[in-house]
Amino acid sequence: MTAPKIFRPDLNDPTRPKRGLTEQDLAEKATVYRPDLLDGQTLLITGGGSGMGKAAAFLAVRLGANVAICGRDVEKLERTRDVIAKETGKEIFIQTTTIRDPEAVEELIGSVHDKFGGINTVVNNAGGQFPQDAIDFTRKGWLAVIDTNLNGTWWMMQEAAKRWRTDGKPGNIINIVANVERGMPQAAHTCAARAGVIYLSKTLATEWAPFNIRINCIGPGVIETEGFAMYPEEALARFHQANPMKMRGDAWDVAEAIAYFASPAARFINGDLMILDGGQAQWGVIWPGGMPDYFNEGGAA
Numbered sequence: 001m002t003a004p005k006i007f008r009p010d011l012n013d014p015t016r017p018k019r020g021l022t023e024q025d026l027a028e029k030a031t032v033y034r035p036d037l038l039d040g041q042t043l044l045i046t047g048g049g050s051g052m053g054k055a056a057a058f059l060a061v062r063l064g065a066n067v068a069i070c071g072r073d074v075e076k077l078e079r080t081r082d083v084i085a086k087e088t089g090k091e092i093f094i095q096t097t098t099i100r101d102p103e104a105v106e107e108l109i110g111s112v113h114d115k116f117g118g119i120n121t122v123v124n125n126a127g128g129q130f131p132q133d134a135i136d137f138t139r140k141g142w143l144a145v146i147d148t149n150l151n152g153t154w155w156m157m158q159e160a161a162k163r164w165r166t167d168g169k170p171g172n173i174i175n176i177v178a179n180v181e182r183g184m185p186q187a188a189h190t191c192a193a194r195a196g197v198i199y200l201s202k203t204l205a206t207e208w209a210p211f212n213i214r215i216n217c218i219g220p221g222v223i224e225t226e227g228f229a230m231y232p233e234e235a236l237a238r239f240h241q242a243n244p245m246k247m248r249g250d251a252w253d254v255a256e257a258i259a260y261f262a263s264p265a266a267r268f269i270n271g272d273l274m275i276l277d278g279g280q281a282q283w284g285v286i287w288p289g290g291m292p293d294y295f296n297e298g299g300a301a
């Protein structure tokens with residue numbers, strides 16, 4: 001019997017490099033957008049306490065929006081709220097929520113609605129997975145990833161849409177998925193969930209058009225964030241080779257794409273998937289658990 005390969009990192013290991021943009025970067029990085037682009041808009045961003053969600057929250061506030069974020073870890077949320085207040089003078093709304101609990105999601109949508117008088121855009125960014133050969137997935141591990149990325153995103157979409165239908169107001173959903181174009185070896189669970197979200201979104205873009213709700217997805221490739229701590233160093237050292245530009249994107253690349261989809265410039269885009277991956281979809285796969293020798297011969301990406 002072959003033992004399953006498991007990489008279970010200590011996410012607070014001080015010997016590993018710190019990854020992702022700093023809070024100073026998020027406060028100061030140049031943006032292509034005009035400073036009042038999202039004035040008066042309200043964005044609810046799941047997973048806004050780190051990585052792309054935090055960058056999107058920062059940028060949206062800098063562009064004039066009211067912002068609410070959620071996540072499971074209250075310390076991350078409070079820290080993000082405090083640093084955004086310090087850097088921009090604007091208070092964002094935080095609520096500890098796991099998107100896996102539909103009742104908690106209902107409460108979240110209700111509180112953000114009450115706080116700001118409505119929600120213009122929901123950004124379903126919360127999610128994640130662990131790297132493992134699919135053959136070794138435990139039942140619990142499979143269910144955890146599907147529940148987070150597919151069910152959690154669905155609860156958010158349905159609850160927001162119900163609210164928009166009741167209020168007779170337009171809605172906008174941006175789902176952060178992944179680059180599923182060539183499959184995702186060693187992340188098959190998330191690939192299945194994200195592919196589900198992409199086609200759920202395309203379906204609802206039609207079904208919910210009568211309610212004036214638009215839905216689009218953004219599929220990031222290799223984006224260097226705090227989330228990289230989930231992967232072994234030897235795999236991370238190769239991640240950039242999965243795209244022909246041989247580089248990593250950063251959370252600001254995704255934040256600017258989110259701002260675009262939240263802005264009036266995207267008013268006629270519906271049911272789309274924007275791939276943000278430096279060309280990875282045409283080129284390679286990541287192997288987040290480490291490339292098996294079988295594929296390594298000849299040094300393929």
Ligand SMILES: CCC/C=C/C(=O)SCCNC(=O)CCNC(=O)[C@H](O)C(C)(C)COP(=O)([O-])OP(=O)([O-])OC[C@H]1O[C@@H](n2cnc3c(N)ncnc32)[C@H](O)[C@@H]1OP(=O)([O-])[O-]
Pocket residue numbers: 006007008009127128129130131132138139140141142144145148178184187221222227228230286288
């Ligand atoms: C792919 C490259 C591109 C993408 C990059 C990014 O996305 S970067 C962003 C990356 N950011 C993120 O991914 C952040 C968010 N991600 C997460 O919170 C987790 O990855 C989660 C989605 C699995 C939820 O986890 P949770 O603990 O809340 O869920 P839970 O308690 O319900 O079930 C846990 C069960 O899952 C299993 N299992 C878990 N880990 C491993 C492992 N390393 N190894 C093996 N198995 C593992 C195990 O069965 C465990 O049960 P046990 O053995 O404990 O009884």
Ligand SMILES: NC(=O)C1=CN([C@@H]2O[C@H](COP(=O)(O)OP(=O)(O)OC[C@H]3O[C@@H](n4cnc5c(N)ncnc54)[C@H](OP(=O)(O)O)[C@@H]3O)[C@@H](O)[C@H]2O)C=CC1
Pocket residue numbers: 046047048049050051052053070071072073074076097098099100125126127128129148152176177178179219220221222223224225226227228
């Ligand atoms: N970085 C990359 O290269 C890629 C990332 N992605 C996806 O993009 C999204 C953002 O990732 P990134 O910023 O890189 O990584 P992070 O790990 O920094 O972000 C994930 C966020 O999701 C939140 N989250 C996870 N599970 C739940 C849950 N059940 N309920 C509520 N919030 C939750 C986490 O907060 P908390 O722990 O507080 O709950 C965290 O803030 C994720 O969905 C990720 O899988 C997709 C492709 C590539």
